Structure formats: C-alpha cells, structure tokens
Amino acid sequence: MNSNDAMHLFALARRLGSSPRRVLVAAACAVDHPDATAMQTLAALRRAGGTPLPAAEECANLLLTPVGSFARDSVANAFAALWPTPPSPRD
C-alpha cells in the first residue's frame, strides 16, 4: 500500500465515520462476497454488521504492519466521531 492508497483509506474511513482499521476489516470480509458491488460493500460497512473471520482479522493486521502503520487511529479522530461538537447557538 503506498501513501496515496493510505490517504484514500483514511479519507474513506472518515467519510464513513469509521476507522481505517475497520475499513480494512470490512474490505477483508468483502472478499468472501465477490459478487457484491462496491456500494453494497460500503452499505455493509455502514451497518458494521457481520463477524469478521479470523482470516479477515489477520488480513487487516497484515495491512497494519510497518508499511501500513499510517492506518493507526488517533484519539482525536475517535473522539471527534464520538463527541461531535454541538452547533453553536449562532449556527
């Protein structure tokens, strides 16, 4: 995975309100459903359903080796998703 791929992954995770790692896990799950379209895969990801198989976990972990260490999450991103700042009264 090169740095452009990493940026795409990060951006996708952010758009989905998810984390890079979860996107990778979901992508690994999607391998088991080769007939699914990209949109169906994303929908499945949004639902965050399904239990990743050990192989999927391992696949995600593999991508989180040093080369893919950019896929680590950050506390700031996690809490920005958990605690979105409420709109100010002027908004």
Place this chain on the structure above:
Amino acid sequence: MRGATLIVLAWNQWPLTQRCLESLLGSALDAAEIIVVDNGSSDATPEGLAAYADRVRIVHLPENLGFVRGMNAGIEAARADDDVVLLNNDLVFSQHDWLGRLRDAAYAAADHGIVGCRLLGPAPEHRLFHTGGFIEPESLWGQQTESGQQEPDVAQFTRTRRVQGIAFAVAYLRRDCLDRVGVLDEAYHSYFEDTDYCLRAADAGIATIVAGNVTLGHDQHGSTLDDGGFRERLWKASRETFAARWQQRLIDAYRGTVVWHGVTRDPHPSAQLAHQLLWRLDARGLRMAFTAVTRELFDGHDFRLELAARRSLPPQPEIALICAREPTHPVSGRYRAALTFGEWETLPEKWVTQCNALDAVLVPDAFQAEVFRRSGVIQPIEIVALGIDRDYCHANVPAPRQPEGRFVFLSVAEQFARDAPDRIVQAFRDAFRADEAVELVVHICPGDDELVIRDALDPLLAASDGARVRIMLGWGFPAHERAQLLSTADAYVSARRGGGWDPLVRESLACARIVIAPAWGSQAELIKSWGTPVGTLGYVEDPAQPGCRWAEPDTASLAQCLRDAFENRIALAAQMRARSEAFAATHDLDASADRLVELLATAGALRAKPPPPPPHRLDGPDARVSGQILVLGMHRSGTSSVGGLLNLFGAWAGPDDLLLRGPDNPKGHFEHGELHMACLRRLAAAGGDWRDPPHRDAPAAAIDAFRREVAPVFDSLEPRRPWFAKEPRLCLLARELLPLLTHPLFVHVVRDPVAIARSLNHRDGMPLETALALWERYTRDAFAASAGWPRILVDYDALVGDPLATARHLFDELRERGLQGLTFPDAGAITQWIEPGGPIRIDDTTLLTPSQSTLLAAIRDRSILD
C-alpha cells in the same frame, strides 16, 4: 544577567533566515547578542541581512564552509564570557521566553553544559521531531527521539532530562563547557558533529540535557533542501569520521547481551513493558536483543524495538529475560529470568514448572511474590516495582473533552472474562439516571475478545434507556496516545477480576484522573492509597484456566463508588491533581529500569560497569573566578560578620545608602536593600517567607520575576568587582540566580546549629525544633546551589574564637582562588570589627535529628565540599 551570544548560521534560503530573525527578535532576549554567520550565500541573504545590521552582528564568510566551520566562526566572534547558543536559520521562535528557560536549565546543575529543547516539524502536522536522541552503535543510525518516530505532540517529554545527545539545530552551550571541550570538531563538515560534541562533553563529565519546557519550530534541513545529493555525501563522509572515532567505544560500553523474549502487540501489559523498558535497559548499558515468543506481526511504531529485533542473537547470551503473557517459553542463556505476573490467587501448574526451570522470577509486587511462592515456585523471587512512563503520563496531557460538559467515566476492556465490562455497564446504569450529566465510555481494545465484549454489552444497552453509555469499538490507538485516551475522561473505572499488574490504573493516576477499581491483586495497595476501592464478592474460577481463581467485583459496591465519585467530583479532581506528581515520582518506570539492571547485574553474568568520568565541576585547579561573590549562610550564622570582613578586604557590597542596618545588628548587615526586598517578594510569591520557606519547585513566573528584580542589582555592582551579595534567604534562592552570574565564588558561613536555634528562639520565639529544621533546609539548599562551583567555607565559631587567624585564612583562600583586587587590612581593623570571644560552640547534638547530625558532621569534616 548572564550574557548569551546567539549564532544563526545561514546559507542561502533568505526567506527562511528572515522568518527566523523576525521571530527571534520578537522573543525575550535579555543580555543576548545575535550574530548571523552568512556562510557565503549567493542569494538575497547578504542584502537582506544588511537591513538587520542595527539589531544583529553579521559575519560574512567568503564561501560556504559548512555547518561546523561556520558555527565555529560565530563562536570565535562571540563575546568572551558569553554562553553561546547555536541556531539553525530554519527555526521559528514560537515561545517568547525560550532563551530564559534554556539558560535556567543550563544552570540547574553544575555539570550541565549542553542544552537542547523539543523541536516541532513543519505545518500542517507539527510533529515532534526532536526530544533529545541517541545513536545506535552497531548501525550508527542517530535518532532524534527515544522511539525513533516523529509522534504528534501530546506533551510528551516536557520535563528536563539527561540524554546522550541533541541536534545542534538549537544548542545552548555554557561558556565553561566551551572552555573545557572546545569548539566543534572541524573533522566534520556537517552532521554527526553534534553527537561527537556531546560524547566528548560526556567524557569530560559534562551532561547534555533537554529542557522539555521549551518547544520551538524547525523546518528540518530547510537550508539544504533540493541539493542534488550534496547533503547525502556530507552525511556519509561525516558518518565515516564518527565511526572511526566512536563506534567501537560505544559497542564496548555494553556490559553484555540480554535477549528479551516477549510480545510487541499492545494492549497486553507485557507488550507495553517491551516498548517501554527495553530501550531503557539498552540506555543503561545492556545490549538488548528482542525475539518474539509467538508468531506476531511486528509493531512498526517502535524503532528501538525494531533495532533490538534485528540484532544478532548469540547462542548463549549473558541473560535471557522472558516477559510475555505466560512465562512458559523455553529460553537459553547463562542467566534466565522471567519478568511476570499472574491474574489469579494461585498459578497454573505449567507456570510453576517453567518458573522453577529458570534462575529467578521477577514480579512487580509483594502480592505476586506471595502467589508465586504459594503456588510452588522455589526459585528466587525478586520484586521489581513497575512504574509508569512519566514522559507521557502526567496531569497536562492535552485531550478532547466532552463538549456538553458531562462527567465522563472511561473503561478499557481487552479481555471479557478478566475485565468484566458488563459489570461496569450494569453498575453505571444502576447508579445514574438518563437525565444526569454523566457518561460512560467503554473502549473495547482491538483483539480476540472485541466482538465477544460487544455482543455482551449490546443487550445491556438495548434493555433500557438509562444513563448514556458510549461504546468505542474498532479503534486502535498508538501507544503514545494512551495517556491522551485516559485524559479524555474525568475518572477511570475498572472491574477487573484479574489481579495482574494493570498499567492503566497507574497511568490514569499519573494523569490526575480519579480511579475506581477493585483493591485486589497487584492493585490492592495501590487503590487503597490512591484510588477508590470497589468491593469484591470472593473468588470465582477463570473459565480459561481451570483451578485458578480471581476476584468477583461487587456490582452494588461499584455502583456506589461511581455515584460517590460523581457527587464529590470537584473535590476528588482537585485532590487527584494535587497528588498526581507525587504519585508519578514514586511510581517511575526509570526507577524500575534501574532496579532491573541492578538485579540482572548482581545475579547475571554482566561485565562490570565502567566507572563514569567525574562530573564536571567549576572549582578545579584551573577554575576562573570573576570577582562575583555570594555569601550564603542561615540567619544568625554570622554572615554579617563575614560580610564586614569582605568589606574590609576591599570587596564591595553596594552603595552605603542601600545597605541595611537593623536593631539586631547595629554594625550593619552588608545586605543590599533591593536584593533583600527581591528575596522577600520571591518567597511571598511562592506562598512562604523566611520562617516557612515555600516548596522548592516554585512557579516559573515567580522565579522569572525574582531574576528580573535581582539582575539590575547585580548589574549595578558589576563596575566594582570584586563585589559580594549577602542575604540569608539566598541560601534558598541562590540556585535561581546562577544564570545571572559569570564564574561566581560562594562563601558559605556555618555556625553551630544549636547556637543558631537558640539565637532564633531568643530573637523570634521560634521553637528549637523548628529552628533546627529551618537550619537544615537552608544549609542543604545552600550547599546544593553551590555544588560544583568554587566555594569556601568559613566557620563563625572559629572566626569569633580567633578573628585574625580566621580572617587571614579566608583572605588566603580568596587569593588562591584567583580573586584579584583585595588587600589584607591591619589587625586593628579586624579585631575592631570582630570582637574576639571565648568558645561559643554548644555541641549539644542530642537536639539534632539523625539527618541533621549527618549534615553537621559533613560540615565539620568539610566533606560537604567534595
């Protein structure tokens, strides 16, 4: 104020230099001169610098001589007595008082000589590029941070620390360090000259430190970008020079190889210990190699661990150390030990068998020692208390806060059975209503149990619309953000059944969070002393380890603890904040590393540690004194008498109309009135006075204000060297004034402590015990301040007993120290000033505490001066 010459080296890249100068000139530059060395620039630099000629001194070099010769040209041009600060031209001085803080750190100890700071990289990320570094001897890869990574700035490494080396992008060099070590070595053109300098300084006993309270911006290599490989060629040439000089020495400094058999994948505590302890042991002279006990994907966030994993493994290393989930991995080494802990009241049989096949078992506390012994381990068991990494875990870690102001409980769940997150959710829902401003965040760590935990919690959350619970699933955070995670909450809550060593509760305490946890296992004493204990309901079996039992948390007790913490949140938060520093100081991972090295060195087959060079001192035979004298002595110890003697010798205390006189000393104190008032205000600003001295760590603002008051006093004395300053409160405060002085000399005046105490009792009604404690504080602080500097000891009892001989002795010592401009007065003047008396030493040591007796003995035999 101690002068400093700031040397900015520029070679082309005028916009960078201009930005650097603008921000530099906008910062506080007391007693500083700026020199810009133009290293033969061919762009707009020469013309651009001309516009700054009224504010900076410019040294033009005919061509680019490289970093080393360019900086040396600046050092040569610097004012003779000044300290020197080497600066790159791609710096941004975003911290106004950076220079004062570096100067403070430089003079915080006599053996400090080289001071660096934290450096942040360029926008937009502003990652932490530099925190003081190390060089790995086998590969000679120099690193600028302990982890070798450029981490986001999470307020890590904000304390002052000793390091192997710093990058000379910012380097404060004390003048006495330059005098001793010399200039940068011109065998280097650029690169490696900084590490070389720090190592040469270390050979001379001079410490390199990083002032963690200074953070500047640095566009690394801004001046040599886009250079067609020029930089790489320089780097390689310098590396060869460095290798020839240092590589074998650095390799030989290792005392033996230790193979760490462990895991690296967080969040298991064993993995955390591998990340945190391994490099600390390496820095303490153990050649650390790493091998994983299970098939795992290596964590690439740790450069030092990666280096250790790449190292060759000798077939029979001096030491094999197991630190894994289970100490059951076969290892070979001349000495084999396990750093381990269990979760239960008795251990699995397999553990016992394996431990008995080792030479020793190292456990973190007495609970674990008892469990291992009771379970049948017969090999030696040693306790190594495991602390927390204070450079990451402290009360000022920046973290997101709940935007609606809710009180946040945080729980971290890794293993379902051990961590009992369902109990926490249940207790939380029992304790709070939906409309209360409180929230529970459960972070489920990525791992084998993450979906099991979620499946167990989902029904609990769906079953009611109780108080708000937020689940964080699927987020995996790097280790350097763990303190941030903990600091997002107001309280950390645990319901662990397992009794194993839990770093999270310790890190939470260091981050000044309220901690609620069962007082059981390795957490028993900790939680009783520092946290809120949750009750337990006896033992239950661990389903994964038949026959092994752990403690079942009492959900009702947990709910009550949560409620109590919420009700008392303001008081508890203040209490934790006040106590966090004390907690961290007594649970320090560096102390754990020291203890581990001590144990391994004692029992293992390590080579003896080479003796360190003697610490750098300023009182050696070639020490210079400048004619600035500080007279230090406790109240009523005779400092006024010695001040009068110095005055008779010709040293100046200041204009007569500014010197104090009082009813208790009608002949005069020889105390400068403005210095006296500055001392009064300094102690008051920190909440104390002479009778009740404040805590030693005063607020930086109070120290700064004090220095600003005293600097003009010293400046006014400067034209008439030799001069002296005398004020009993200086015993407590002299250390803070070192940055204002150039080669000072200290005269310590000592007197029998019981006589001092009786005098204070007579004059101020102070109880003897209090007065003696005060004497000890003043005396210890005074000698600590002058440690390593030229100093002379004068015994007041001897002075009164034989004024002429004692005065002669003092005079001769001052002359021997090289003090110029003094004359010995006639005998009549001395005996008129010091009226001879009989022996007045009381020598009633029964009133002294053991610590006071030790101090007095060190003064009497003068060993306190060593």
